[in-house]
Amino acid sequence: MRILKMQSKFLEVFLESLDKFGQLYGPKQKNGVLSYDRLENISELVITDEHPMIPIKKLFHPMQFTMMHFNEKGFEPDYSVIEKRVVLGVHPCEIHSLLRLDDVFLREPVDPYYAGLRENTAIIGFSCLPLENHLCISTDTDIVSEGFDLFFVNLKGFYLVWVGSSLGYDMIHEREEFFDENVTHEDIQMYVDWRKKRNKMFKKSFDFDSMPDIMDLSHDSEVWDHFGDKCLSCGQCSMVCPTCNCYNVTDVFDVTNETVGRRNRVWDSCMFVDYSLVAGGHNFRASRADRLRLWYGHKLKTFGVDYGRPGCIGCGRCVDSCPVDINVLTISEALTTEEVPKQ
Ligand code: SF4
Ligand code: SF4
Structure with a gap:
């Protein structure tokens, strides 16, 4: 998996440019609650350590939708919930949760609604730091090595960016002037130190x-x-x-x-x-x-x-x-x- 480097000042412009790959979604404040939702403007995106109250499953397994229309002659599936999307600001544990849902919905018989939503959605992951009740250190879901197109780790001043798919490469290619291939030993050491420091920040755990x-x-x-x-x-x-x-x-x-x-x-x-x-x-x-x-x-x-x-x-x-x-x-x-x- 390739790792690149991007200066923090380019982040917003780069994320905004991803709208050519699909409708942008991400955590935003809605009625006073952090919620995964459609972003009308990149300024609505909230990159934070807090998890949205309702998890990312709502974008792939919607709370309520119409599956089909029927009459006395038969039925017609309704796939109108499926659209091209790019979901920004997804934490590692949320990416793990999608891999769990894949196990359920993509096994035979495949759920065509979930499969369509997954196939048409890019995942742009972001690192986070543990808050009071975060337990991902106990469940081994604090880091992620699959299930994303791009994954950004915030090292203050710059991001290390993991490219996880060919679509991720296409995204980078669009604005390659923002990305530096020259990731040094010191950069990787900063990442290792960041993880050590973050691991000590967890307040709660269980066996x-x-x-x-x-x-x-x-x-x-x-x-x-x-x-x-x-x-x-x-x-x-x-x-x-x-x-x-x-x-x-x-x-x-x-x-x-x-x-x-x-x-x-x-x-x-x-x-x-x-x-x-x-x-x-x-x-x-x-x-x-x-x-x-x-x-x-x-x-x-x-x-x-x-x-x-x-x-x-x-x-x-x-x-x-x-x-x-x-x-x-x-x-x-x-x-x-x-x-x-x-x-
Ligand atoms: S365990 Fe708690 S949240 Fe779950 S149904 Fe019971 S009271 Fe509600
Ligand atoms: S901590 Fe575990 S059991 Fe509790 S809501 Fe999260 S995934 Fe579900």
């Missing part, structure tokens, strides 16, 4: 590697009942977790002609009480404790068994978001110590 075994031993743990009693079944953890990918489909009929309609897809959560409700009225996970065990089983064990990559990428959003402090830290701590937190 992720031991969690699959602990999950195996914890099926009947009282920890699930303890947290199940507190859980509100609000589903917020699923909405903010970058690797949660469940959805429901609903058919919406035209009120004037009941043979015509559309099929919509909308995010779902296994934390909702009716998620495992089946015909006949049986609910496979009627209790909140059962639903929590399923959710954390996926994050801490099953996803890794099924796909070879862990289901938690350490973004810390569950720590930030759960209104009753149920998150990957409190769950792993309780399962490891076999002690439930005091109220």
Whole structure:
């Protein structure tokens, strides 16, 4: 993989020039919340250590969209959500989360909506420094070596730029006057020192590697009942977790002609009480404790068994978001110590 160097003063002009490769997207402030969204102007882009509240999955697995239109003769898929895009300012853990979603949506049978959005979207990654609840050092997702077209590491005054695809080379080629091929030993040493310094900045961690075994031993743990009693079944953890990918489909009929309609897809959560409700009225996970065990089983064990990559990428959003402090830290701590937190 090629590494180049770019002076910081060229960044904004270079990023702006990428609009010839597709509509620019990136983190921006929207209604007071940092959010991945369409950029009308490069000045809207916010390059920051903070993660947007809703992860990048929303750009590839939209919260709600129409999959197809149907009538009595058949159906017509609707691929209007797919457009050429360039997403700027993507953190390493978010790139890892897309690789996890690839494992789910690009396996046979391939999801054509996700595949279309992935194929038509360039990823421009950016380094970040850990904030209070960032845990990517524990999940080995603090650096990334695939899944991006360009990746910028900010070394103050200049960026080291990793080129990760042929599209990335095309982007560089457009403004090659901004890039210096002469990356020196000192530059690489600065990067190594930056990583060492950054690694010391993490405030929280957990022993992720031991969690699959602990999950195996914890099926009947009282920890699930303890947290199940507190859980509100609000589903917020699923909405903010970058690797949660469940959805429901609903058919919406035209009120004037009941043979015509559309099929919509909308995010779902296994934390909702009716998620495992089946015909006949049986609910496979009627209790909140059962639903929590399923959710954390996926994050801490099953996803890794099924796909070879862990289901938690350490973004810390569950720590930030759960209104009753149920998150990957409190769950792993309780399962490891076999002690439930005091109220
Ligand atoms: S674990 Fe927390 S965020 Fe998730 S459903 Fe329960 S209360 Fe809501
Ligand atoms: S389990 Fe929590 S820390 Fe891990 S990826 Fe999901 S939201 Fe982020």
